[in-house]
Amino acid sequence: xSELKVQHILTLAELFTKGARYNFIPITTSSLGKSxxxxxxxxxxxxxxxxxxxxxxxxxxxxxxxxxxxxxxxxEMTKIFSILxxxxxxxxxSIEFRGVIMSGMGEGAYYMAMKGYTKQFKxxxxxxxxxxxxxxKLKDKEFVExxxxxxxxxxxxxxxFSDGKRTYGWVKCYPCKVNNLVDASLILLERTHHDDSIIxxxxxxxxxxxxxxxxxxxxxxxVPIKSTN
Amino acid sequence: xSELKVQHILTLAELFTKGARYNFIPITTSSLGKSxxxxxxxxxxxxxxxxxxxxxxxxxxxxxxxxxxxxxxxxEMTKIFSILxxxxxxxxxSIEFRGVIMSGMGEGAYYMAMKGYTKQFKxxxxxxxxxxxxxxKLKDKEFVExxxxxxxxxxxxxxxFSDGKRTYGWVKCYPCKVNNLVDASLILLERTHHDDSIIxxxxxxxxxxxxxxxxxxxxxxxVPIKSTN
DNA sequence: ATTACTATCTCACGAGTAC
DNA sequence: TGTACTCGTGAGATAGTAA
Numbered sequence: 272x273s274e275l276k277v278q279h280i281l282t283l284a285e286l287f288t289k290g291a292r293y294n295f296i297p298i299t300t301s302s303l304g305k306s307x308x309x310x311x312x313x314x315x316x317x318x319x320x321x322x323x324x325x326x327x328x329x330x331x332x333x334x335x336x337x338x339x340x341x342x343x344x345x346x347e348m349t350k351i352f353s354i355l356x357x358x359x360x361x362x363x364x365s366i367e368f369r370g371v372i373m374s375g376m377g378e379g380a381y382y383m384a385m386k387g388y389t390k391q392f393k394x395x396x397x398x399x400x401x402x403x404x405x406x407x408k409l410k411d412k413e414f415v416e417x418x419x420x421x422x423x424x425x426x427x428x429x430x431x432f433s434d435g436k437r438t439y440g441w442v443k444c445y446p447c448k449v450n451n452l453v454d455a456s457l458i459l460l461e462r463t464h465h466d467d468s469i470i471x472x473x474x475x476x477x478x479x480x481x482x483x484x485x486x487x488x489x490x491x492x493x494v495p496i497k498s499t500n
Numbered sequence: 501x502s503e504l505k506v507q508h509i510l511t512l513a514e515l516f517t518k519g520a521r522y523n524f525i526p527i528t529t530s531s532l533g534k535s536x537x538x539x540x541x542x543x544x545x546x547x548x549x550x551x552x553x554x555x556x557x558x559x560x561x562x563x564x565x566x567x568x569x570x571x572x573x574x575x576e577m578t579k580i581f582s583i584l585x586x587x588x589x590x591x592x593x594s595i596e597f598r599g600v601i602m603s604g605m606g607e608g609a610y611y612m613a614m615k616g617y618t619k620q621f622k623x624x625x626x627x628x629x630x631x632x633x634x635x636x637k638l639k640d641k642e643f644v645e646x647x648x649x650x651x652x653x654x655x656x657x658x659x660x661f662s663d664g665k666r667t668y669g670w671v672k673c674y675p676c677k678v679n680n681l682v683d684a685s686l687i688l689l690e691r692t693h694h695d696d697s698i699i700x701x702x703x704x705x706x707x708x709x710x711x712x713x714x715x716x717x718x719x720x721x722x723v724p725i726k727s728t729n
Numbered sequence: 730a731t732t733a734c735t736a737t738c739t740c741a742c743g744a745g746t747a748c
Numbered sequence: 749t750g751t752a753c754t755c756g757t758g759a760g761a762t763a764g765t766a767a
Contacts (some may be wrong), residue, residue, distance in 0.1 A: 277506045278760070280584075287587035293595050293725060295642035295651075311763050315733055320745065330642050339649075352584045355509075355614060358516035364524050377669045377742075413524035413559050413566045420522070420568075496522055507741070529751065539743050544752055565751075 275326065275347045282307050283326060283348055286340055286361050295330050297336035303417060339450050349497040362438050366421055368414045368457075368470065368492040372484055373406040379442075379460060380404045387432035387439060392473075395442060400473035401422060404458070407490055409468045418470060422459065431461060445492040447472070453481045456496055504555065504576045511536050512555060512577055513544040514570055524559050524566035595650055597686075597699065597721040598641045601713055602635040603612045608700050609633045610690060616661035616668060621702075623675060624656050625685060628704035633687070636719055647699060650674060651688065653725050660690060673709045676701070676723040686723055 273284070285306045285319070289296050304314035308454045318338065321327045325346035330337045340348075380403040382388065389414025409415055426443040447457045455474035465471075471494070472478060479485060504512070514535045518525050533543035547567065550556045555573035559566045569577075609632045611617065618628045638644055655672040662668070667691025676686045684703035694700075701707060701721070708714060 276760095277509060280506060284584055288590050290590055290592065293588075294646060299730090301730095309760095311731095312733075312763080313761055317578070317761080319733080327643075330645060331732095332641050339642075339645070342652075343600040346585070348588060351583075355513055355577070355581045355584065358513040359577060361517050361519055361521075363519065366524065412561050413568075416557075416568070417523055444655060484534060496709065505741095528749095538741095540750095541744080541752075544744055545741080548752080560751090 275324070275351065276320070279317055279321055279326070280348075280351060282314070283321065283344060283370050286327065286338060291327070291338050292340050292345060296341045297335050297337045299336075301426075306320050337487070344447060362498045364423075365488065366417050366494045366496060368407070368409060368417060368494075369411070370409040370414065370470070370490055370492075371406040372388070372479070372486050372488050372490055373408050373469070374486045379458065379463075379473075382439060383442075383458075383473060385439065387434065388429060388442065391420075391429045391445075392444075396446070398475040400456075401475060403476050405472040405474075405478050406456075406465075407472065407492070408469050409470060410489075418459075418467065421457070421494065427456070444473075445494045447492050449474070449478055450484070450491050451493070453478055455492075456491060502700050504553070504580065505549070507578060508546055508550055508555075509577075511543070512550065512569070512573060515556065515567060516577065520556070520567050521574060524557075524568045526564050526566045528565075531568050535642075550676075553688075565672060593644050593725045595653075595723045595725060597636070597638060597640040597646060597723075598720075599636040599643065599699070599719055600707070601715050601717050601719055602698070603715045608687065608692075608702075609651045611668060611689075612702060614663075614668065616663065617671065617714050621673075624658060625675070627704040629685075630704060630706050632705050634701040634702065634703075635694075636699050636721070637700065639718075646697050647688075647696065650686070650723065655688070656685070673702075674723045676721050678703070678707055680706055680722070681715070684721075686721060696716070713728050 272406060282303070285303065286298075289298060299316040300318065301311040303318070304311040318327065318329065321344070322329050325341055326347060328339050328341055379430055383400055383404055393399050398407070409418065425447050429442040429444060431439050431441045442461070443459040444456040445459070447455055449455050449472065453474060453476065455478055456473045458471050458473055460471070470492070482490070484490060509587070514532065515525070518527060523644070529544040529547065530540040532547070533540040536543060547556065550573070551558050554570060557568050557570055612629055612633055613631055622628050638647065650672065654691050654694060655674050658671040658673060660670045671690070672688040673685040674688070676684055678684050678701065682703060682705065684701045684707055687700050687702055689700070699721075713719060
């Protein structure tokens with residue numbers, strides 16, 4: 272079989288760029304070396320090896336050498352390309368969390384029921400949340416990290432407000448799916464007293480009831496991410 | 501800057517495939533090693549180096565290790581991908597010839613005017629060729645090679661026939677552009693007495709007149725190729 | 730100016746193994 | 749089971765140079 276060596280990938284790509292797929296293209300090893308950021312000698316060796324393995328054909332007319340890519344070279348390149356393509360396309364593009372439902376209703380419960388927030392929830396999420404928030408204790412370090420990385424992604428922004436006595440901070444809402452079943456929103460509060468390993472959820476419905484889960488149950492949350500490509 | 505090493509490309513691709521773009525994915529170095537057809541030790545080193553260069557983040561929770569690809573890792577991968585993509589897309593997808601117009605009308609001239617051929621030319625090319633063929637002496641070895649490779653590509657097939665006395669071979673026609681100006685067809689004859697370095701052209705019009713060229717002039721022929729992707 | 734040889738160096742990899 | 753060290757080997761790269 273003799274697979275294409277990885278260090279030859281960029282060299283072959285350079286030859287494609289130079290148009291060597293269908294026609295013999297004159298090329299010097301020193302210019303090729305510059306293109307692939309290697310020495311002239313390395314470029315020369317690459318060409319010799321690519322030829323030996325049937326990825327290119329070479330033609331010498333006195334001093335000058337011309338190179339053409341073979342069908343084998345083309346298909347091998349296409350193969351590499353599609354490996355990369357499919358690997359980059361694997362993006363269910365969501366951030367996932369696993370944790371355990373905590374007792375009580377969550378610190379945010381009281382605040383989230385305030386008119387200054389509920390009006391915005393109705394307008395921006397399309398519903399007034401079921402009273403009370405669901406607190407989830409994240410299971411592992413990686414999910415705490417995932418929570419931090421969430422902040423880098425677009426969210427539904429619910430602005431803070433003032434009731435004359437005090438001000439209330441903003442709330443970022445990340446629409447999510449709980450246990451692949453119930454639509455909810457993971458909320459990040461501007462001001463929170465939680466430690467990092469706890470997240471809060473709001474939903475149109477009673478999440479515990481809808482998922483038939485109770486305090487201490489394992490829970491799985493998936494936040495879809497808008498691809499930034 | 502510290503560029504992504506080529507030998508890390510497939511490793512990073514594998515991590516993408518495993519879904520490590522947005523979430524920390526648990527992975528063992530031995531399974532990764534198998535995936536990239538390298539040893540466990542090599543996989544371990546790849547992860548360490550990818551981390552050192554900021555392409556991935558790692559998280560250890562006791563024994564197990566989780567990996568996530570960083571934005572830098574993502575963009576670097578995208579960069580490699582687009583290099584390959586654009587290099588593969590460089591396909592004016594044509595085979596080119598350069599040569600010199602020869603004197604006389606070419607060996608094929610007499611035959612190409614026979615009814616058995618002209619009927620097919622009219623049907624398949626849409627015209628009856630201008631009487632006489634144009635012979636071109638190819639300038640260089642690479643063009644002789646290009647002529648050979650032409651045979652691998654689809655052509656308009658004009659079948660051979662018999663007039664009772666003798667049989668006449670098939671003619672393969674490759675529609676082409678002469679000097680980026682005149683439409684013609686490069687013809688390959690089943691039976692020819694030419695040496696390899698000569699090609700013949702037919703056209704609806706008088707090529708010499710249309711291109712204002714004469715015997716001894718340099719001529720440039722481009723045969724478009726139907727992409728086989 | 731070329732290409733490509735030889736010698737040398739570096740570093741990628743795998744074997745063995747500690748933890 | 750795991751990860752990741754050290755070390756030996758050899759592939760890949762460069763320098764020097766012949767043709």
